[in-house]
Amino acid sequence: MSLLEIRNLKVEFDTAKGPFKALDGVDYAVDAGEVLAIVGESGSGKSVAMLATMGLLPNTATITADKMEFEGLDLRTLSAKERRRVIGKDISMIFQEPIASLNPCFTVGFQLSETLKTHMGLKGRKARDRVVEILTSVGIPNPAERLSAFPHQMSGGQCQRVMIAMAIACAPKLLIADEPTTALDVTIQKQILDLLVKLQQDSGMGLIMITHDMGVVAETADRVIVQYKGRKMEEADVLSLFENPKNPYTKALLSALPENATGDRLPTVSDFAEAGGF
Numbered sequence: 001m002s003l004l005e006i007r008n009l010k011v012e013f014d015t016a017k018g019p020f021k022a023l024d025g026v027d028y029a030v031d032a033g034e035v036l037a038i039v040g041e042s043g044s045g046k047s048v049a050m051l052a053t054m055g056l057l058p059n060t061a062t063i064t065a066d067k068m069e070f071e072g073l074d075l076r077t078l079s080a081k082e083r084r085r086v087i088g089k090d091i092s093m094i095f096q097e098p099i100a101s102l103n104p105c106f107t108v109g110f111q112l113s114e115t116l117k118t119h120m121g122l123k124g125r126k127a128r129d130r131v132v133e134i135l136t137s138v139g140i141p142n143p144a145e146r147l148s149a150f151p152h153q154m155s156g157g158q159c160q161r162v163m164i165a166m167a168i169a170c171a172p173k174l175l176i177a178d179e180p181t182t183a184l185d186v187t188i189q190k191q192i193l194d195l196l197v198k199l200q201q202d203s204g205m206g207l208i209m210i211t212h213d214m215g216v217v218a219e220t221a222d223r224v225i226v227q228y229k230g231r232k233m234e235e236a237d238v239l240s241l242f243e244n245p246k247n248p249y250t251k252a253l254l255s256a257l258p259e260n261a262t263g264d265r266l267p268t269v270s271d272f273a274e275a276g277g278f
């Protein structure tokens with residue numbers, strides 16, 4: 001049994017211009033200890049798929065799936081109370097904009113201890129000690145002193161470390177990272193990716209990495225799902241995908257990498273669209 005198994009997920013938004021199909025029948029599965037990358041250009045429905053899984057889409061979204069199970073638990077039929085027990089604890093998520101994801105009005109220490117209080121019942125000294133321990137594990141220097149810092153007093157990279165700390169505080173079985181390094185500068189991106197992979201390997205949790213960056217896929221993933229316009233184009237283990245991409249869209253994505261450039265102009269995905277038929 002997979003840790004997370006989703007079959008035929010469809011998401012449609014009710015918009016002012018009429019219904020908009022953001023996801024059209026995609027399957028996802030991830031096992032414990034596995035890193036699944038979902039890759040595709042902006043608008044391909046990567047975030048929508050995972051937000052649907054977390055139950056975080058607005059009520060303008062109609063979500064249907066033949067199966068949506070976490071450890072055999074049907075996520076489609078969970079009550080709000082049951083959902084709160086799973087989401088944020090067993091399944092947690094980190095987002096692209098670390099500063100926007102943290103509450104600017106509360107200190108880092110307070111926000112982390114609230115997570116521990118809500119999901120683990122830890123309070124006082126025990127919570128504080130655990131917060132220091134988690135901040136140490138995500139590489140925050142002088143963690144005991146940083147407890148009283150507000151998010152705006154930390155750099156983007158440090159805020160993302162705090163977000164990761166918050167996401168792993170309750171030892172989740174599945175972590176969903178939605179473009180976790182996109183908003184950070186290049187030198188910090190690599191450190192954050194290395195940190196995520198290390199935490200994933202140490203804990204054995206499943207990790208879903210949402211990205212538009214094939215470099216991130218190559219560095220982190222065991223298996224890859226390539227998505228385009230709300231549909232799955234290809235799914236393969238990471239080596240096969242890079243060595244022998246089958247789908248024209250995957251080939252287009254790989255050809256658009258600077259290191260694969262051959263002529264004097266870097267090809268774009270749209271150069272392949274008509275010929276490739278996607």
Ligand SMILES: Nc1ncnc2c1ncn2[C@@H]1O[C@H](COP(=O)(O)OP(=O)(O)OP(=O)(O)O)[C@@H](O)[C@H]1O
Pocket residue numbers: 013015020022040041042043044045046047048049058060212
């Ligand atoms: N609340 C919403 N209402 C209407 N349309 C939405 C809503 N949220 C997302 N969409 C649309 O659904 C499609 C998929 O969005 P999604 O955010 O999943 O893309 P993505 O692949 O994650 O791209 P990005 O990398 O830019 O986040 C997009 O066309 C987006 O505009």
